[in-house]
Amino acid sequence: MQAKNLKNRIPERIGSWQNGRWVTPAAGAQDLPVINPASEAVICLLAEDDSASVDSAVAIAKATFQSGIWSRAAVSERKGVLLKIRDLVVEQAEELAQLEILSTGIPISQARRRHLPRAAMNFEFFAEFISQTADRLYDQNPDYLTLVRHEPVGVAGLIAPWNAPLALATMKLAGAIAFGNSCVLKPSEMTPLPFVRLMEILKIAGVPDGVVNLVNGRGPVTGQALVANADVDIIAFTGGTATGRAIGELAGRGLKRVVTELGGKSANIVCADADIERAVESAVLAGFGNNGQQCLAGTRLLLQRSIAAEFLDLFLTRVRSLRIGLPSDATTEIGPLISSAQLERIQSFGNDARNDGVEILAGGKPADLKPGYFFEPTVVHAQSNSQRVCCEEIFGPFVTVLEFDDFDEALSIANDSEYGLVAYVWTNNLGQAMKAADELRTGVVWINTPVYRELRAPFGGFKHSGVGRDGGDWSRSLFTESKTISIPRQDFPLAQLADSK
Secondary structure, eight states, X not given: XXXXXXXXTSOSEEOEEETTEEEOOOTTOOEEEEEETTTTEEEEEEEOOOHHHHHHHHHHHHHHHHHTTTTTSOHHHHHHXXXXXXXXXXXXXXXXXXXXXXXXXXXHHHIXXXXXHHHHHHHHHHHHHHHHOOOEEEOOSTTEEEEEEEEEOSEEEEEOOSSXXXXXXXXXXXXXXXXXXEEEEEOXXXXXXXXXXXXXXXXXXXXXTTSEEEOOOOIIIIIHHHHHOTTOOEEEEESOHHHHHHHHHHHHHTTOEEEEEOOOOOEEEEOTTSOHHHHHHHHHHHHHGGXXXXXXXXXXEEEEHHHHHHHHHHHHHHHHTOOBOOTTSTTOSBOOOSOHHHHHHHHHHHHHHHHTTOEEEEOOSXXXXXXXXXXXXXXXXXXXXXXXXXXXXXXXXXXXXXXXXSHHHHXXXXXXXXXXXEEEEEOSOHHHHHHHHHHOOSSEEEESOOSOOOTTSOBOOEETTEESOBSTHHHHHHHEEEEEEEEEXXXXXXXXXXXXX
């Protein structure tokens, strides 16, 4: 889609989507600028929803849920709508990709290849899942048949991040509505653009008005109002660990079900017996894909000492050749960071690394591109896992190298983190691979493979990387209530507490 035509698809001021229509923002609503990180220009304004606006969206979602128009719709009906959404996302993929990169800085090649196919796949997966999943019947007791049914929870509050807006938001959204829930979605205030088109796609596909509602704004304002609302039954959040803690505390006061996918500081272990060339390519992808702004990034690169020099020679050659440029350029591999604040934060890690005696092997400073929030792909060589660059989530194109002598030491370093989202292991030794699978304290272990998501399997983290899981049966557990129904097969003598005569 041409930029001129795309501009016509972006409103000057974005409001909320409630009951199947765009709502005019209330008088006095705070306007937030939506910034293009590649140009630092204001794209449009976002009207922030206050507690009254959030309460309105939640009330609509609750009333729609109670009406049964979607919550009691046949599985075949919901499946058909989800597949129609999939078709429309595929049909509109280029426009959605262009809208997404405008405010995220994600290279267009990655949006086309990864983000939009994943968004479409989310709706397809849950459409097929609900049509194949059956409930249980227990008949071991000859006097009873006991059925277990899964019913939608009610109103789901969905809070999505800015680093992969459509891919991550639609995982929650598709799961919530597949099982019959209504929802209120809050994207990041920095990346609302693709959701303008997505809401219209949902309506065209046949999602009843009021099933999906959209509110916009910052976490402490709009997000807090959503989490605090008594009629929201579940909160699904992807974002930073500090925000996740605050959401968990607030949601706990209302005994809400909560799932949080939070930060990571994932280890990428490369053993001496690994396929070095494949491990190098994986390390580049894991460390620098999506501009390094992904929670599952392999940001701690652990190299066995005997092959460290060989690996680094190949790795640094690849890193230094990464193409930095405008997200709209199909040849770009590293785009701008999301904001000036993120640029300053990552620069602080480069400065601290120099002051802390960490060797900077590549990058370490803002790129020579203006305007825009560009940072050079960075590789540093640390002496200890206790240094700041090894402990804190940086969330940018920044990889820290550590060396180890034996595999037990590698596992110890990998587990020495407050995070536990994913881990990468490169080895051709089956025993070492199985030992890693047993001992790594992470929610996902990828052996001899880069980033891969199996939607049937659970995804989530240990420790401070989150609480709960999504994917397949785990999403069903998240978005449904289990109900047990016991029915006698025939009359049978009842025990009596008192003589009725």
